[in-house]
Amino acid sequence: MSLFLGLAAQAAEAASAPVAQESGSIPFLIVGLWVLLLSIFVGFEVIQKVPPTLHTPLMSGSNAISGITIVGSLYCVGNDYPLSAGIFGVIAILCAMINVVGGFVVTDRMLGMFHAKGGKK
Amino acid sequence: MISMTNVVELAYMASSLLFVLGILKLGKVKTAKQGNLWAAYGMALAIGATMLLLITRGDWSPREGEWTYQSHALALGAMALGSVIGWWMAVKVPMTSMPEFVAFFNGLGGSASMFVGLAEVPRAVERGQTLSSEGADFAVAVILAVLIGAVTLTGSLVAYAKLAGKLNKNRIGPLGSQGFNVVLGLVCIGAGAWGGFFAADPMGLWLSNGLLTLGSLLLGLGLTLPIGGADMPVAIALLNSYSGIAGMTTGFILKNNLLIVSGSLVGASGIILTQIMCKAMNRSLANVLVGGMGEAAGGGGSKDEGYTKVKSTSAEELAAVLDAASSVIFVPGYGLAVAQAQHKVRELAGLLEKKGCQVRYAIHPVAGRMPGHMNILLAEADVPYEQLYELDRINDDFKNTDVVVVLGANDVCNPAATNDPKSPIAGMPVLTVWDARTVVVVKRSLASGYAGIRNELFQMDNSLMFLADAKKALEDTITELKAL
Numbered sequence: 124m125s126l127f128l129g130l131a132a133q134a135a136e137a138a139s140a141p142v143a144q145e146s147g148s149i150p151f152l153i154v155g156l157w158v159l160l161l162s163i164f165v166g167f168e169v170i171q172k173v174p175p176t177l178h179t180p181l182m183s184g185s186n187a188i189s190g191i192t193i194v195g196s197l198y199c200v201g202n203d204y205p206l207s208a209g210i211f212g213v214i215a216i217l218c219a220m221i222n223v224v225g226g227f228v229v230t231d232r233m234l235g236m237f238h239a240k241g242g243k244k
Numbered sequence: 245m246i247s248m249t250n251v252v253e254l255a256y257m258a259s260s261l262l263f264v265l266g267i268l269k270l271g272k273v274k275t276a277k278q279g280n281l282w283a284a285y286g287m288a289l290a291i292g293a294t295m296l297l298l299i300t301r302g303d304w305s306p307r308e309g310e311w312t313y314q315s316h317a318l319a320l321g322a323m324a325l326g327s328v329i330g331w332w333m334a335v336k337v338p339m340t341s342m343p344e345f346v347a348f349f350n351g352l353g354g355s356a357s358m359f360v361g362l363a364e365v366p367r368a369v370e371r372g373q374t375l376s377s378e379g380a381d382f383a384v385a386v387i388l389a390v391l392i393g394a395v396t397l398t399g400s401l402v403a404y405a406k407l408a409g410k411l412n413k414n415r416i417g418p419l420g421s422q423g424f425n426v427v428l429g430l431v432c433i434g435a436g437a438w439g440g441f442f443a444a445d446p447m448g449l450w451l452s453n454g455l456l457t458l459g460s461l462l463l464g465l466g467l468t469l470p471i472g473g474a475d476m477p478v479a480i481a482l483l484n485s486y487s488g489i490a491g492m493t494t495g496f497i498l499k500n501n502l503l504i505v506s507g508s509l510v511g512a513s514g515i516i517l518t519q520i521m522c523k524a525m526n527r528s529l530a531n532v533l534v535g536g537m538g539e540a541a542g543g544g545g546s547k548d549e550g551y552t553k554v555k556s557t558s559a560e561e562l563a564a565v566l567d568a569a570s571s572v573i574f575v576p577g578y579g580l581a582v583a584q585a586q587h588k589v590r591e592l593a594g595l596l597e598k599k600g601c602q603v604r605y606a607i608h609p610v611a612g613r614m615p616g617h618m619n620i621l622l623a624e625a626d627v628p629y630e631q632l633y634e635l636d637r638i639n640d641d642f643k644n645t646d647v648v649v650v651l652g653a654n655d656v657c658n659p660a661a662t663n664d665p666k667s668p669i670a671g672m673p674v675l676t677v678w679d680a681r682t683v684v685v686v687k688r689s690l691a692s693g694y695a696g697i698r699n700e701l702f703q704m705d706n707s708l709m710f711l712a713d714a715k716k717a718l719e720d721t722i723t724e725l726k727a728l
Contacts, residue, residue, distance in 0.1 A: 159508050
């Protein structure tokens with residue numbers, strides 16, 4: 124697994140360089156597909172061994188991560204977009220933010236209940 | 245050269261790393277809480293970096309008309325409001341309603357992706373060009389973000405309603421039939437192709453993308469409605485995966501690697517969970533999506549299915565049986581969640597442990613309404629997680645156990661799965677509770693479970709039926725046990 128993580132990190136580094144410098148030699152689609160491919164590998168590797176006890180927190184935690192679209196919605200209220208797009212952006216921000224905060228807090232609450240015998244509480 | 249764009253790109257890289265490490269840590273009980281926190285830090289970093297970029301490059305400064313000031317104030321307001329609502333809901337929700345709230349949050353995530361996709365429409369209108377003028381891949385990404393985001397939204401809302409018990413229909417008009425889903429799918433493809441590649445005038449762009457949105461929203465309803473209540477663990481896991489995939493497609497719209505990385509992480513995790521759930525039910529994903537077998541048989545029904553030699557028992561007898569036992573295994577099911585009896589189980593277990601009895605819990609992978617549902621409920625009642633056993637680890641131990649108490653579970657301990665090759669659940673891994681010396685089944689009635697089939701366990705020689713609500717039954721048993 125550390126091999127996959129290493130690969131992904133390298134790829135992400137290599138991939139982000141041309142984008143940031145806008146050299147334009149490699150189209151974003153190709154870079155994006157590389158990143159996608161490696162992230163899926165990392166995802167499969169990381170999640171495969173999670174015990175059933177943690178399935179619910181894993182799901183609600185990853186659900187909160189899917190609220191990352193908040194980043195996308197923030198761009199939509201920028202000056203790159205016409206004002207009418209900003210309306211979609213604001214609704215998206217509201218929804219994504221509920222998803223993010225709600226998801227992380229609920230996961231934290233659930234995990235707070237797990238404890239070993241003779242542990243605290 | 246260090247530009248702001250590069251700094252932000254590095255911050256995005258760091259938050260991707262935090263997400264991966266966070267999920268990695270979420271996979272172990274000891275580090276799970278920390279893992280969730282790391283993922284949350286990653287999210288905060290990503291949001292902070294994005295705002296920094298937008299502010300420094302003048303994206304959030306007023307343009308003509310001073311309108312933007314207001315839209316940015318609105319954006320910040322939406323963030324604050326969303327945080328408050330999300331936090332409030334997360335703190336308020338009782339642990340038993342966790343499945344439906346995860347579904348609800350998931351739907352909101354999907355809708356955010358849908359709106360990010362739709363925000364490209366007014367932009368294309370302003371340019372007066374097709375969406376594909378920014379590249380065919382861009383147009384496809386927009387269409388997919390709207391399509392998958394909308395399906396996630398309405399699909400999750402159906403899952404929410406079904407889990408909360410507010411909806412038990414498999415059809416609403418034509419919605420829910422496979423034929424109509426195909427029609428909707430074709431409408432979406434048609435509208436998507438028109439809106440992405442051909443429409444360049446404002447009217448055409450709005451109309452086509454509006455049609456795509458509407459079609460996708462209906463498709464989400466149509467795809468989730470036929471899925472039976474017992475198959476909800478699969479449905480939620482799959483919808484979770486969709487919300488990740490929708491987020492990933494917005495990464496291709498905005499040319500943002502962070503969105504691609506986190507979206508596909510979530511997508512992959514959802515798919516793996518879906519696979520695990522299907523395996524636990526010995527069914528294919530296609531079979532689950534088309535609609536459960538039990539639904540076809542009328543969703544169980546309340547008939548007594550002609551059981552002839554059922555032995556009934558009472559709280560008094562159960563207390564006596566438990567008192568004499570030196571090892572007890574509890575098998576919780578959805579009935580336990582409905583009756584909110586998890587604290588009572590814990591109390592009873594505590595009494596038994598004080599008498600020197602070994603207490604364990606056997607958890608079937610699909611017990612309850614979402615993956616790992618029972619573990620959460622029992623954790624809420626302070627049951628140490630070392631006492632929770634998965635199917636593989638406990639099945640061999642039933643034969644050395646004095647008493648098994650089945651609490652509101654049915655299909656997950658049906659012997660037909662192992663000894664009747666013609667049964668609809670044949671081959672499904674089940675808990676072999678009948679190997680124990682005595683099995684007490686606490687259940688409200690003799691009605692069949694979601695699979696809609698009879699359970700021979702109920703009339704085996706060593707099993708006793710305690711027909712009552714799980715919470716009431718446990719309360720009475722505790723009283724009797726204390727009186728002994």
